Amino acid sequence: MGIARAWVSMSLDGFITGPKDDHENPMGINGELLHDWMFSSDRDAVEQDSTNQMFTATGAIVMGRRMFDLGISPWGNQNPFAFPVFVATHRPREPFESPDKPPMTFVESFAAAVAAARKAAGEADILIVGGASAIQQGLAEGVIDELHLAIVPILLGSGRSLFSPGELCGMKFELTQTLPTPAATHLILHPQR
Amino acid sequence: MGIARAWVSMSLDGFITGPKDDHENPMGINGELLHDWMFSSDRDAVEQDSTNQMFTATGAIVMGRRMFDLGISPWGNQNPFAFPVFVATHRPREPFESPDKPPMTFVESFAAAVAAARKAAGEADILIVGGASAIQQGLAEGVIDELHLAIVPILLGSGRSLFSPGELCGMKFELTQTLPTPAATHLILHPQR
Numbered sequence: 001m002g003i004a005r006a007w008v009s010m011s012l013d014g015f016i017t018g019p020k021d022d023h024e025n026p027m028g029i030n031g032e033l034l035h036d037w038m039f040s041s042d043r044d045a046v047e048q049d050s051t052n053q054m055f056t057a058t059g060a061i062v063m064g065r066r067m068f069d070l071g072i073s074p075w076g077n078q079n080p081f082a083f084p085v086f087v088a089t090h091r092p093r094e095p096f097e098s099p100d101k102p103p104m105t106f107v108e109s110f111a112a113a114v115a116a117a118r119k120a121a122g123e124a125d126i127l128i129v130g131g132a133s134a135i136q137q138g139l140a141e142g143v144i145d146e147l148h149l150a151i152v153p154i155l156l157g158s159g160r161s162l163f164s165p166g167e168l169c170g171m172k173f174e175l176t177q178t179l180p181t182p183a184a185t186h187l188i189l190h191p192q193r
Numbered sequence: 194m195g196i197a198r199a200w201v202s203m204s205l206d207g208f209i210t211g212p213k214d215d216h217e218n219p220m221g222i223n224g225e226l227l228h229d230w231m232f233s234s235d236r237d238a239v240e241q242d243s244t245n246q247m248f249t250a251t252g253a254i255v256m257g258r259r260m261f262d263l264g265i266s267p268w269g270n271q272n273p274f275a276f277p278v279f280v281a282t283h284r285p286r287e288p289f290e291s292p293d294k295p296p297m298t299f300v301e302s303f304a305a306a307v308a309a310a311r312k313a314a315g316e317a318d319i320l321i322v323g324g325a326s327a328i329q330q331g332l333a334e335g336v337i338d339e340l341h342l343a344i345v346p347i348l349l350g351s352g353r354s355l356f357s358p359g360e361l362c363g364m365k366f367e368l369t370q371t372l373p374t375p376a377a378t379h380l381i382l383h384p385q386r
Contacts, residue, residue: 012207012342012356012382013207013354013355013356013358013361014206014207014356029362029363030362030363149205151344151378154363154365154366155361155362155363155364156363157359157362158358162206165206165350165351166350166351168350169223169349169350170222170223170348171347172346173205173346174346175375175376175378178373178378182367185344185371185378185380187378189205189346
C-alpha cells in the first residue's frame with residue numbers, strides 16, 4: 001500500500017480560497033493567485049520535477065464534495081486529473097463520467113473515499129487535493145502521511161481556512177524538505193504521531 | 194534613514210502565541226515551541242548569520258504594550274534587546290530602566306513609537322518585534338519595508354493571529370529570500386505597494 005498525501009496551496013494568512021467563493025468565482029476573490037506558481041512560464045524546475053514525481057507516484061485522488069461542485073465547471077466539465085477521483089459526500093449521486101477521462105465516483109464519507117481510493121490505487125499513493133475539511137479530517141484522523149503545502153506570499157484576508165481553529169491544536173510536523181521558489185515556498189511535512 | 198523591519202515566528206496555522214496567553218504563560222499553550230529554532234543546539238548556521246546581520250543593522254526596537262506587559266517578567270525584568278525599545282501604548286508610564294541595558298520608553302501610539310525609534314536609530318534600521326497588532330498596523334499603514342517571518346511546522350489551534358482576518362485583504366509580497374531549515378522556514382518578504 002502506498003502513502004496518503006495531501007497537496008494544497010495556502011496564503012500566508014492560512015486560506016486556500018479567497019473570500020466569497022461560489023460558482024461564479026470558485027477560488028473566491030484573489031484566490032486564483034494561489035495557483036499562479038503552477039501556471040507561471042518561469043516555473044521553478046526543481047519544484048516542477050518534485051511535483052511531477054508526486055503525480056507519478058499517485059494512483060487515485062480524494063476530494064470533498066464542495067470542491068467538486070465549485071470546480072467542475074471551470075475544469076471544463078471533465079475530471080481534471082489523470083486518475084480516478086473519489087468524492088466524499090453526504091449527497092449521493094451517479095458517477096461523473098467524461099470522454100477519455102477516469103471516472104469521478106461519489107462515496108458516502110471521507111473514510112469511504114479514502115478506502116475506495118486506496119483500493120483503486122493498489123500499490124500507488126493516494127492524493128487528497130482538498131478542500132479544507134477533507135484535509136482537516138485526514139489530519140485529525142491520522143490518515144495523512146505527508147502534506148505538500150505551497151505557501152504563497154499573499155494575504156487573502158478571509159476565505160476557507162486550511163486549518164480550522166482548535167481542531168488540530170498542538171500537532172507537530174517533521175519538515176523533511178523545503179523547495180524555495182520566489183512564487184511559493186513548498187514544504188513537505190509529515191505529521192508526528 | 195534605515196528601513197523598518199518586522200520579525201516574528203508564526204505557526205503553520207498563523208498564530209504567534211498559543212491559546213490562553215497570560216502572565217503565567219506569556220506565549221500561551223505550546224507557544225514556546227515557536228522559538229525552539231532560536232535556542233536549538235544545532236541551529237542552522239546560515240540562518241544564524243542572517244539573523245545576526247539583521248541585528249547588526251538594527252538601531253532601535255518597536256513593540257506593543259501587551260508584549261511588554263507579558264514579556265518583562267520572563268525576560269528577567271530587563272530589556273531583552275541591546276537597543277532602545279519604544280513601546281506603543283495608550284496607557285502612559287515612566288521609562289523602564291534596568292542596569293546596563295538601554296531604556297524601554299513608552300509612547301502614545303504606534304506611529305509615535307516608530308518615529309521615536311527612527312530618531313534613536315539614526316541611519317540604522319528599526320525592528321518591530323510584535324505583537325500581532327503592531328505588525329498588522331505597520332503593514333496596513335505601509336510602515337514595514339521588510340517582514341522576516343519564521344514559519345514553524347506546528348499547529349497551535351488558536352492564539353494571537355499574526356494576520357487579522359480582513360484587514361490586509363489582497364496584500365502581495367515579494368519573497369526575496371528563503372532560508373530553509375528543518376526547525377523553521379525563514380521567509381524574507383517585502384510588501385508590494
